[in-house]
Amino acid sequence: MEQTLVLIKPDGVQRGLIGEITARLERRGLKLIAAKFMQVSPELAEAHYAIHKGKPFYEGLIRYITSSPVMAMIWEGPEAIAAVRQTMGATKPTEAAPGSVRHDFALEVGRNLTHASDSPETAFQEISLWFKPEEIISWERSTDPWLFGKN
Numbered sequence: 001m002e003q004t005l006v007l008i009k010p011d012g013v014q015r016g017l018i019g020e021i022t023a024r025l026e027r028r029g030l031k032l033i034a035a036k037f038m039q040v041s042p043e044l045a046e047a048h049y050a051i052h053k054g055k056p057f058y059e060g061l062i063r064y065i066t067s068s069p070v071m072a073m074i075w076e077g078p079e080a081i082a083a084v085r086q087t088m089g090a091t092k093p094t095e096a097a098p099g100s101v102r103h104d105f106a107l108e109v110g111r112n113l114t115h116a117s118d119s120p121e122t123a124f125q126e127i128s129l130w131f132k133p134e135e136i137i138s139w140e141r142s143t144d145p146w147l148f149g150k151n
């Protein structure tokens with residue numbers, strides 16, 4: 001079963017979209033296994049976005065993610081990484097598929113509401129950067145066999 005880090009960025013929190021975005025992940029069948037509402041420090045922001053250091057949008061990205069609280073979560077499910085990125089939509093909202101979060105609620109790449117891990121390697125790194133092991137809850141959900149069952 002895959003796990004993936006999801007952030008509702010400051011624009012999503014400020015615009016009151018925590019419920020809307022998490023509802024889409026829940027209703028798809030993904031399982032929440034960790035969550036915390038937090039103010040991101042510059043150190044955490046720089047570690048999280050290290051791969052983008054040197055790009056023209058990097059400084060603005062660090063300012064954006066540290067500007068106001070975020071909702072950090074880990075979601076679990078079969079192919080959770082691809083599923084969550086599909087639910088969020090392409091990085092640039094005007095290229096995001098209709099029905100995706102970024103299509104339905106955003107216009108600008110610099111205000112695209114969410115982060116989601118993009119591979120098993122980055123998911124592993126990001127989960128260990130954002131969460132301590134004891135903050136992650138492995139739990140049985142009564143609907144799991146109806147959502148995760150294979151025939």
Ligand code: IDP
Pocket residue numbers: 052057061090091109110111112114115116118
């Ligand atoms: P992703 O969030 O879809 O994985 P990445 O390419 O990893 O997209 O970029 C990380 C974040 O950096 C984006 O979600 C967006 O907030 C920001 N970003 C990416 N490209 C640009 C840009 O051209 N201008 C402003 N911000 C950008």
Ligand code: MG
Pocket residue numbers: 116118
């Ligand atoms: Mg990315």
